[in-house]
Amino acid sequence: MAIVQTMTAKLLRRASRLRKKLLQRNIELADIGRLLDEFEIRSEEMLVVYSSWEELRLKAPPNELINVLKARLSADGCLAFPTAPFAGRLKEYLLTRPLFDVRRTPSCRGLVTEIARRRLDAFRTPQPGCPFSLIGPAAKRLAGMQKDYSSPYSEDSFLAECHRRNALILTLGLNFIQNSGVHYAEKQMNHQLGLFSGERLPYSIRLDEQIIAAESEYLFEADRDWRFIHDGYRRQASFHERELHGTSYSRIRENESFSVFCEAIRQGKIRKTSSD
Amino acid sequence: MTTAEEVRSEIVRHVVATTRGRVPAERLADDTNLVAQGFLDSIGFVGLIAALEEKFGVELDLVEKPIEEFIVLGSLVKQVLGN
Numbered sequence: 001m002a003i004v005q006t007m008t009a010k011l012l013r014r015a016s017r018l019r020k021k022l023l024q025r026n027i028e029l030a031d032i033g034r035l036l037d038e039f040e041i042r043s044e045e046m047l048v049v050y051s052s053w054e055e056l057r058l059k060a061p062p063n064e065l066i067n068v069l070k071a072r073l074s075a076d077g078c079l080a081f082p083t084a085p086f087a088g089r090l091k092e093y094l095l096t097r098p099l100f101d102v103r104r105t106p107s108c109r110g111l112v113t114e115i116a117r118r119r120l121d122a123f124r125t126p127q128p129g130c131p132f133s134l135i136g137p138a139a140k141r142l143a144g145m146q147k148d149y150s151s152p153y154s155e156d157s158f159l160a161e162c163h164r165r166n167a168l169i170l171t172l173g174l175n176f177i178q179n180s181g182v183h184y185a186e187k188q189m190n191h192q193l194g195l196f197s198g199e200r201l202p203y204s205i206r207l208d209e210q211i212i213a214a215e216s217e218y219l220f221e222a223d224r225d226w227r228f229i230h231d232g233y234r235r236q237a238s239f240h241e242r243e244l245h246g247t248s249y250s251r252i253r254e255n256e257s258f259s260v261f262c263e264a265i266r267q268g269k270i271r272k273t274s275s276d
Numbered sequence: 277m278t279t280a281e282e283v284r285s286e287i288v289r290h291v292v293a294t295t296r297g298r299v300p301a302e303r304l305a306d307d308t309n310l311v312a313q314g315f316l317d318s319i320g321f322v323g324l325i326a327a328l329e330e331k332f333g334v335e336l337d338l339v340e341k342p343i344e345e346f347i348v349l350g351s352l353v354k355q356v357l358g359n
Contacts, residue, residue: 111322112318
């Protein structure tokens with residue numbers, strides 16, 4: 001029985017990949033505009049964008065995509081792109097005792113985020129564990145909010161502000177892979193999973209010419225039951241998911257995303273995987 | 277003064293290292309599209325740009341210039357040299 005189930009699952013995955021390949025083709029900025037209309041993204045106060053350039057296959061330059069998204073902000077709005085400076089684990093990054101240069105350290109979260117970081121109108125939040133590059137009328141003010149550099153999830157952090165303002169989270173060509181959301185929820189639930197080790201690791205931040213030495217409580221990696229989380233999203237009122245030419249797009253409000261993660265933590269669907 | 281050959285060698289070295297030898301140097305020519313031909317994903321491409329900027333002390337204008345100027349090997353060499 002188990003063998004049959006495994007084989008069926010494999011066949012279904014293969015069929016899904018094949019279907020995606022057949023459907024995939026380039027999209028235009030106008031397609032993105034229509035998608036944003038469909039998602040009712042017209043005048044957002046806070047829009048957090050996760051993207052995959054490869055999956056998008058957009059014919060227009062990344063900068064024009066950012067302009068299209070920026071045009072959907074309110075008069076005091078802010079567009080946010082994750083621009084973390086490491087591709088692997090936070091702990092490994094911090095163990096190198098890095099200097100995180102807010103202006104110059106590249107983003108390791110893909111091409112769109114790096115273009116966003118480089119724009120003249122972008123302001124980057126300074127905590128190296130989970131920095132965002134912010135664009136829009138409120139960008140400068142929000143990027144300067146955080147003074148507690150020990151955690152990406154402190155009360156004055158950008159992520160906390162996203163939660164307070166019930167930001168809209170948009171993914172372009174990606175499923176929800178929100179480590180930051182998981183960790184923020186876990187912190188708010190008083191570290192029920194023990195994802196925070198309490199061990200403090202040093203790093204430095206360069207803010208213009210000023211260098212600030214800081215320490216961070218590093219995080220364990222979290223293993224997740226994505227099926228559970230995805231089903232959880234589907235039950236939320238503001239969750240919308242769309243496929244266009246083989247590429248996935250979705251949107252959800254931060255507070256609803258937060259509830260999904262909290263529920264997953266309560267039910268033991270998110271686990272600690274590393275013991276280092 | 278930096279030469280085109282120095283820049284080209286650095287790009288090739290970086291791509292070969294990033295792909296752990298999966299892409300041999302011989303497959304990288306001036307008309308190679310590093311991303312479309314699957315040699316680098318967008319994260320790898322950003323890493324290459326950062327490495328070139330640091331090594332040659334330049335700042336590449338990824339925001340305003342067409343991305344094709346940077347993802348084709350020969351064009352990327354020219355951009356680093358400021359042409």
